[in-house]
Amino acid sequence: MRPDVAWVTIAEPKEIVVIVVKRKGVLPGDGPSSGRRLTLAGQVLLLQLAVVAGVLLVVAVISFRQSTAAFTDERGSAMRSVAEYLAGGEVVRTGVDDTTATRTLAPFVERAVALSGATDVLVTDPDGVVIAAAEPSRVGTTVDLGESRVREGRGWSGDVVRDGGRYVTAHAPVLADDGTLVGIAVAEQSYPSWWDRVVDSSSDLALYLGLGALLGGLGTWAVAHLLKRRTRGLGGEEIATLADHRYALLHSIREGVVAVDNAGTVTVMNDAARRLLGVSDDPVGRPISTVGLDPELTALIAGDAEARDAVVLTGDRVLVVNRRAASSRGLGIGSVTTMRDRTDVVEVEQQLSSNLSISDALRAQTHEFANRLHTISGLVELGEYDELASLLGTLTRERAVLDASLREAVQDPAVAALLAAKASQAGEAGLRLRIDESSRLPTLDPDLAADLTTVLGNLVDNALDACRGGAGSEVVVRVGDVDGTIEVVVSDDGPGVPDEIAASIFSRGYSTKPEVLGGRGIGLPLVRLIATRRGGSATLDGSGPGATFHVRLPRVGDAA
Known part of the structure; x- marks a missing residue:
């Protein structure tokens, strides 16, 4: 590496930023012919020595005038x-x-x-x-x-x-x-x-000026040495160039960057972070707690624990946040938090997850139908026609009851198809999906129907995941139109949500199976995001056994 080039590298997963700052006039042939420019510490040293020399000169003049005044008083008397x-x-x-x-x-x-x-x-x-x-x-x-x-x-x-x-x-x-x-x-x-007067007072004056010059020189050297260590031996122009590059870097990248010191005071917030967080004025110099961010996001930025690809919901955005402690020469100086807007990506992932969920449901139905066909074929071969008739009657009644309950409760075909597929998926897992008798959902416009299927798909998948392993567990879904607002309630009798994360489950995410695409780590923030965009709400009721989620989607709202 050339000695006249300073490399500053900032690395995050999938993101590498390299800043190259060239120092002028360091190598032969570079910059002015006068040679290497003084560092900032050297400039300060010369300036302070000049100040010390000026002070000593003033002291000498004052001493000379005082000597003259003393002569006037003494000889006048x-x-x-x-x-x-x-x-x-x-x-x-x-x-x-x-x-x-x-x-x-x-x-x-x-x-x-x-x-x-x-x-x-x-x-x-x-x-x-x-x-x-x-x-x-x-x-x-x-x-x-x-x-x-x-x-x-x-x-x-x-x-x-x-x-x-x-x-x-x-x-x-x-x-x-x-x-x-x-x-x-x-x-x-x-x-x-004047010469005789200088000579007469030279013994004391030389002593005082010598002591002053010595102390001033030592103090100046100490300050210059400390400044050189703190500025890494850079000159004033180089420091200004680094500051300009830092400013350009922070305010040109698309990712948001927020830095706070050990006291929780904001030291850096670039334009992208202000846009993502909805901060209008410059918060630098203010405590992060007074900026007006979501409490969970504030706790993440100002906390002590590191975060890696944490999913955070703030406003109508889904952010992926990374937080790392910052240190200088082994001493902690605060933390740096980077954030990326992943709202569109999450929505695409959720659509893919919905397709995957439907595919799983179809696979479950195919498996169920294949088992039933094998059973029917075996009964025919054995000549057990009475048993065959009984089985066909049972299967027909069960399907008729499910279809009748869905047709009566849910008139929207997209939502009905989703619930039917989820019922088959639940049956294959040894669980039961029941539609509450009070459910009444009319046909919806396509946009609202798409949002509702996303919400229902996430909540039902979460409920089924929570109930797996529990024999006879049941998931109950209630959906209806109440005074122009679609209300969704999904409850299960699984283990429930731990109290310590219940308050942050929609913003920070939680999943019992984090490797599942669109699981609770992303799905629940997306549920709240959809509800918020439509002017509704998404809440958790953990007072009883299991978990119960309530979602409200106004039919006429601020749809994005």
């Missing part, structure tokens, strides 16, 4: 202390307006710089003209006081931009004894370069 210390000195207060102030104050200014580490310390007059400075070149220049309110006798600190540089600056008023402003003390600290 220090510059305020220096300026206030210098402004409060007695020498500065008394010598600021002296003509020798530049020489007198210089030692105090330089000392302040040395103690505080400030970039520059100045003493100016009230107008901002520098009187003394640690940088002599600034003497005589004017300090831009900007938004400072130091002339009002208030201290101030903030950022100042001067000569292309940025400084943390503090101003403090120099006051005479009478409170008059006689000068201003200024302390400045230049901001370090």
Whole structure:
């Protein structure tokens, strides 16, 4: 098998579906020349690594800004202390307006710089003209006081931009004894370069960023590894292709497919299943019990037991259902149920079964007549004419009674012929088929007569099968027209229907002889199907000994 082709095979009895999905760009010469495309896990890995790198970059920027803010607070406080210390000195207060102030104050200014580490310390007059400075070149220049309110006798600190540089600056008023402003003390600290700030914080920042990168990388690798396992190493385009093929497969096949998870929630229901089950809206995501299906079908789909070719009657359809548990890597993930519409096939099978039943009845009559002819021939040869006359009289009376009861009770020739054949079949098996005295059936239209013979044939065959082996067992048939509805009652004195399957006998089917074509496995669902199509009903009464089936077929109904 080529490595660039994925084979997915779904097999059911008599049904094989093969999906071929070609992976692009896997073999040399296939797809783009750039080589094999990244898998979905690889794409997610790269994306997550990019996200981690972006997060680390944002953290670095925030850390840098926090370092700058910390420098501003720390050095701003220090510059305020220096300026206030210098402004409060007695020498500065008394010598600021002296003509020798530049020489007198210089030692105090330089000392302040040395103690505080400030970039520059100045003493100016009230107008901002520098009187003394640690940088002599600034003497005589004017300090831009900007938004400072130091002339009002208030201290101030903030950022100042001067000569292309940025400084943390503090101003403090120099006051005479009478409170008059006689000068201003200024302390400045230049901001370090961005590189110096990065280097200063690099030890902690590198540790935090390294830990973040390590944890982020490990987490990203773990997620990508898990995703690779879950996606079987496929790429995003390949997964999309598989999803498209899955959708096309599920919604193009004629067989219905229903999948439920372990909680009984519908995960898949294709168009064919919705059509077969009469579901109008999309049930995916809803519990199967809320979809509105027949309770027996719901129990089959959501149950634990596997089903193989189970016959289910739902609405006016006969479905053949298969259910299997679904698993992934040994873990149960729910079940998949497939269903096929076999309504037409069942009807054809039933017609063949009816023909087979009639053939058996004719064979039984032939066998019975042959036995009687042999008996008559033997009596003639023996000269037992009195015994022969008695036998012929008995046979004549029995046939006359049966024919008279059938002619009186059943006027429809097709139904009468069926019952006569079934009576002979019962007699050959050592059983008795009796027509109830209250039976009255007029001539029916051909369609209704055909449906009625199918119903009667199934019910009588089932009753005879149930009574086989019981000496003297009897099957009673009552058929009549009651207010425009044909009512059929077939009862037997056999073992009856087990209580545990009585509720599902028409939908799931039941047979004591499953190998018989048209037996109870298919026959009883067909009986209910015919009754339902005509707007009637088919029920079982198991309260007494044996079993009694009641069927109602309206003469004017929704005949299919």
